[in-house]
Amino acid sequence: MDHISEELQLTKGVRIVNAALKSKFYGEKYSGMTPPETIEQWESLPVLTRAEIFERSFPQSTDMLTQPVEDAIIISTGGSSGIARYTTYTHGEWDAFVECQAAAMKILGITREDRVANLFIAGHFWPSFLGLHDCIKKLGAVHLPISANIPIEEVVKLCQKFEPTVMVSLPTLFVFMADMARRDRFTFNRLRMINYAGEHLSSAAEAHVASALGVSRIKAGAYTSADAGIMGYQCEHSGPGVYHVPTAFQLVELINFEENRRARAGEPGEVVVTNLSRVSTPIIRYRVGDAASWTGATCSCGDRNPLLKLAGRAGQDFKLGGGFISLDVFENCIAAHPESLSLNFQLEIEDLAHQFQVVLRIEAPAQVAPPVLEALEKELFEAVPELRISSEKGYLRSFAIEIVELGQLPRSPITGKVAKLVDRRVM
Ligand SMILES: [Zn+2]
Known part of the structure; x- marks a missing residue:
């Protein structure tokens, strides 16, 4: 550069x-x-x-x-x-902006030999899809403008047909695709690299994406x-x-x-x-x-x-019962159940008079056996003492884990991100 x-x-x-x-x-x-x-x-x-x-x-x-x-x-x-x-x-x-981005992608190892699947959402003035289009052009690579505007099943089909060597998108989409790959047992033959942007990718999520999609080179934008x-x-x-x-x-x-x-x-x-x-x-x-x-x-x-x-740009911290909790703690507990649970989840906290309630919604590829949920709840109360203490002191009205199907947590229609934390106490 x-x-x-x-x-x-x-x-x-x-x-x-x-x-x-x-x-x-x-x-x-x-x-x-x-x-x-x-x-x-x-x-x-x-x-x-x-x-x-x-x-x-x-x-x-x-x-x-x-x-x-x-x-x-x-x-x-x-x-x-x-x-x-x-x-x-x-x-x-x-x-000029794209020129600099393209130079950065070249340093990550994307070359003329690559076929790059552009899996950002286009439209709504959102610049990612268009910016990547211009970057790929500058790199001289082959552009597969599949987008994430279409159903994920269609994205998977097109990726299998056109065999990208590189995929670029958000962590939310890669986690979703990895969940599906594990459930439906598909792979991408020529995929060698994943380049993500727009969100934090935890090490647990990175390991999941790497193993389920069979790609070892996962690079942050x-x-x-x-x-x-x-x-x-x-x-x-x-x-x-x-x-x-x-x-x-x-x-x-x-x-x-x-x-x-x-x-x-x-x-x-x-x-x-x-x-x-x-x-x-x-x-x-x-x-x-x-x-x-x-x-x-x-x-x-x-x-x-x-x-x-x-x-400190990585995780998200929030306040609970007098302490600061990292969302990564929740993610790590969920990651202990990789066979049953996705890492696309949403934690919602809400005030109710002088109490608060917590709902943890997690995507899952199939029905989750009750013992898994009981174990997860126990692990969370151990990993987050504020939950246990708030519960003992009567501040925590309720704590619930809800399982939803893959892809069913609300996504931003503009970016495709799942909001991992919905804190209704401060909104
Ligand atoms: Zn260097």
Whole structure:
């Protein structure tokens, strides 16, 4: 992947700032400031918050735009958070974004020899299907635009007929397909690699997908933000959560906000990103909300782009009876019953006056014997002491495990994700 110096990044960043001043939003935000000339001055530019972007979503607002919307694509950036938000890319900016994504996929080992099954949902302005289409074209591989808009049985049939070597989709879909493969005993002859994006894939789910679909190479997609694009990519030497930063595409800073300075190597900081190619809707010093640290190491792959280690983007935590519980604890208990239970599940917590109730819905390939459910409940109450304590103190009204057929948990119609946690206490 291309590498550029910090000086060149600054030059490109300043070009974006100058363009941004044409927009109403940045014109006001930076009013009275002179464009930065040094890194120190750059670091004194106020950060862009998520709320500022949310409040200026296209088409309700054009305050962040520096030019008329033409020769452009509109994409959705917030499908699963409940409220759809949209943003604009010129076709040229979209192309730069895809170019960087394609380079990241090439580093993962996808080549011209591959047949890539595109198993994202298309439509609703959601960019994954279209973005992957363009990436595959840039890689010179063969594109199988099957999508996940059609019934899963049809997806399986088409994959068997066209024999992809690589499949790209969400973990929810791969877990579903692995459940079906185990139940219906099918395999994909030439499949050698799975590339997932959009959700966390636990190690239990990864092992399940690998064994049921008979594929050992399971790779996470790049570290991206819908608003800023790709911020990190993995190479053959990257450990979990470690990414090279594409310096030619993105200026990534790690800021220690408590002390209002750059984080030193090895020290945690918050990711602040500036997209160096996006002029029409500039994203300048955007505080993404992720914590990370620079490893300071030189990667043995030879790539000079610096290495960033992400902290805490993986699991989902929630509060229960005074403690913070990781959803992974539930997943690991369910994973102890691989013959009976899928890892596509949904935990729903609801308030009832001064009590709460918990329902755990799990997909399963067949009827589940009562002893399995009894064992699971016992294991969960052992693994999550807050459940037991809340029950003893009378805060937990009820705890139920419900089994549903494969594919029957509600999916987002836009992305296809299953919400693993539905916390009605905070909604
Ligand atoms: Zn590397």
